[in-house]
Each structure stands twice: as C-alpha cells, then as structure tokens.
C-alpha cells in the first residue's frame with residue numbers, strides 16, 4: 001500500500017529513468033501503458049520500505065535453528081521492554097532456498113496519529129527510521145523551540161533537503177514516519193559545544209514497525225538485504241580458494257564469502273576509501289573470520305605488470321584469483337526506502353566509466369576457469385545490462401553463467417541482449433509486483449519480490 005509520495009528526484013533524473021524504463025525494446029514487448037505503469041510503480045515502491053527485514057545468519061558459527069531461536073528470544077526481550085503488552089510474539093522465518101537467511105515481517109503502515117510537536121530529520125535518517133532505527137541526534141534538523149527530554153514528538157522526514165538546521169518548524173515537503181520520545185533537550189542538539197551524539201528521539205510508535213538490531217546478537221545475526229546475500233551464493237566460493245572482493249566496504253559480502261568458505265582459504269578485500277577500512281576489519285572480527293585480508297587500495301590499479309607477486313598485498317599479478325566479486329560503486333537508485341535524492345543526472349551517469357575500468361582489472365586478475373560476479377544496487381540499464389553487453393563484446397573470453405539461486409527477475413530489455421542472455425541475468429525488480437504481492441502470499445514469496453532494486457551477472461573466464 002502506498003502511503004508516501006513517489007521518490008523525489010530532480011526532473012532531469014526522473015526523465016532519464018523514464019527513458020530507461022520506456023526504452024524501445026520494452027515498449028515493443030509490453031506496450032506503452034504497461035511500461036509506464038511499471039515505471040510509476042518503481043517511483044512509488046522506492047520511497048517505501050520492503051515488507052520484511054532480512055538477516056544473514058552466521059551459520060559458520062552456529063546452526064540456523066539455534067540462531068533463529070536466540071534471535072527470537074533477544075527480540076522478545078527488546079519488545080517486552082518497550083511494550084505494555086505481555087504477549088509479544090516475534091515471527092522469524094527461514095528462506096526455502098537460501099540456507100543462511102532469516103526473514104522478519106515488517107508491520108506497516110500502522111495507524112499512528114500525528115502530534116502537534118514536530119521533529120524534522122534528514123531523508124537518510126528518515127529512511128533508517130522506516131527500517132527500524134531510532135533517530136540519532138546528528139540526523140535531527142529541526143525541533144520544537146522548547147523541546148525537552150521526555151517530550152513526545154512526531155518525526156518527519158525532509159523530502160527535498162530544504163529544512164534549515166536549527167529551525168523550530170518546517171512547512172516544506174515532509175513525510176511522517178512515526179512518533180517517539182525526545183531523549184535530549186533542543187539545546188543539547190543545536191547549542192552544545194560538541195556535536196550531539198547518541199539517540200535523539202527513541203521511536204515508540206513507528207509508522208513501520210521492525211525490530212531494532214542495534215547490538216542484537218552481533219556475531220550471529222547480520223543485517224543484509226536479500227539480494228546482497230544472493231550475491232555471495234551466486235559467487236559460489238569454496239574452502240581453500242583465493243578470492244578477491246574489489247569494492248569491499250563495509251564488508252558485508254566479504255564476510256559472507258569467508259563464511260561460505262568456512263574461513264579456509266583467502267579473501268582479499270580492497271577498498272579505496274581509508275576510513276571505511278576499519279568497518280571491514282570490525283565486521284570480520286565480530287564474525288570471527290580470519291581468512292580476510294583488508295587493504296586500502298584503488299582496485300582500478302590492482303593489476304601488477306610483474307608476473308611474480310613481490311609483496312602479499314596489491315597490486316597482484318594477472319590471473320591471481322579463483323573468483324572475483326565486483327560489487328561496483330553505482331548510482332544506488334535501487335535502495336529502499338529512499339524518499340528523495342538531490343543527485344544531478346551528471347552524478348547518476350558518472351559511474352559507468354569507473355565500472356568499466358574496475359571490470360577491466362577484474363577480468364585480468366581472474367584465473368582462466370574462474371568466476372566473476374558483477375553486482376549493483378541500481379536500476380539503470382547503463383550500469384547493468386549495457387555493462388554486460390559491453391563486457392561480452394570487449395572480453396571474448398567471458399561467457400554468462402546460470403545463477404544459483406535465481407530468485408529475482410531476468411535482465412531488462414533495452415541493451416540488445418538475447419532472450420537467453422537476459423535469462424541468465426538476475427534483476428531484482430520490486431516494481432513488477434508492487435501492490436500485487438498482497439499479504440496473502442507467503443512471506444518467502446513476497447521477500448523474493450519486495451526487495452531493493454538490484455542486479456547480478458555471473459561470468460566464467462574461458
């Protein structure tokens with residue numbers, strides 16, 4: 001059900017996306033009306049959260065059932081402490097095809113009454129609240145003039161980024177995300193010498209209720225979108241292999257790969273941005289994975305001209321890895337919930353050259369007979385199917401491979417790929433079932449469709 005306006009994008013970006021979703025191949029296949037309908041559904045579903053939360057269970061540390069039980073107990077404790085109701089129940093389901101996934105239904109939208117006291121938060125903070133987070137102080141942009149800790153307030157997300165920091169009210173475009181209790185006075189948020197830290201508003205009546213995972217079973221339950229978990233399985237790592245994760249931070253997929261290898265072998269994680277490196281290390285440590293080696297490095301330069309490896313770290317000689325994951329930096333237009341983005345069309349389109357450079361390095365670093373998986377969390381053709389078409393033309397040594405599991409849709413028309421090639425691609429397309437999934441469908445079915453927008457291609461190097 002739609003409760004929010006469609007995602008707020010710059011007009012040029014909306015037009016660009018429309019041209020993608022109404023490209024000539026799609027129009028010829030499904031007609032103008034259906035193509036336009038899918039596009040409108042895309043804009044609508046992007047601003048809403050998926051109807052479940054996906055958790056990757058650390059099955060290298062404990063059996064799935066044990067983790068499911070412990071998680072249920074922890075979440076019950078959490079819910080009991082924030083609810084007067086003694087009979088709280090937590091539904092946690094397994095996925096029929098993916099052995100390390102737990103699914104928790106999200107309850108929403110719920111009938112929550114708006115109050116007269118309003119706190120306004122940034123769009124990113126608003127999205128986090130819709131996925132179960134409390135409001136952290138740095139996310140607050142406006143609050144009532146005399147707000148004190150303990151006041152009950154309604155929280156709104158600033159859709160266009162137009163609210164002035166420190167304002168006492170805001171009349172611009174905003175979306176209600178729920179009610180909460182202020183944990184600090186207004187002066188502590190806006191007038192302190194140091195920027196405020198910690199929870200600013202504890203959500204008690206969120207519009208979408210999903211458990212807060214802050215500190216819940218840190219080593220055993222890892223929050224990860226379902227398509228991201230699928231990537232690890234599609235790569236198919238095996239114990240003893242040497243695997244490269246080219247764009248690794250914060251390390252969700254790196255850790256999954258190492259866990260699937262039973263921590264035997266080597267997972268090399270490269271990340272260009274230095275201050276993201278610690279997150280990868282922390283995640284590896286939290287999940288007790290020792291086979292991960294992390295380096296701050298620009299992966300476009302990760303191929304050494306020397307056929308013999310001089311040092312342990314990058315650059316690496318060609319054909320050094322059994323499998324390579326290129327989870328590419330991308331325009332991120334598949335992320336949900338996302339109520340608005342101020343990105344220009346130029347920014348949205350800026351990723352393709354970098355993705356191609358990274359792809360060149362990926363192919364060179366992969367052994368013959370090795371597997372390369374390319375993934376993005378965006379919905380454009382240029383970063384997905386067109387990149388695949390370019391790759392198949394540029395590298396005759398590559399062939400597309402079937403994916404296991406394949407629970408998303410096939411690739412989108414528009415890049416000149418054949419029907420067989422499109423069937424080998426996996427595109428998570430929430431717009432295809434938006435508003436039709438219905439709560440009657442089993443959760444695992446809904447979970448496969450009501451995802452973030454995501455794309456996966458698997459290649460073999462011959």
Ligand SMILES: C[S@@+](CC[C@H](N)C(=O)[O-])C[C@H]1O[C@@H](n2cnc3c(N)ncnc32)[C@H](O)[C@@H]1O
Nearest residue numbers: 247248249250251252253271272298299327329
């Ligand atoms: C989509 S995110 C990766 C998410 C990660 N694979 C995970 O599952 O947790 C892309 C990452 O690539 C990094 N990145 C961008 N350009 C890069 C480059 N040239 N070399 C290495 N990392 C790069 C970004 O800083 C960002 O952290």
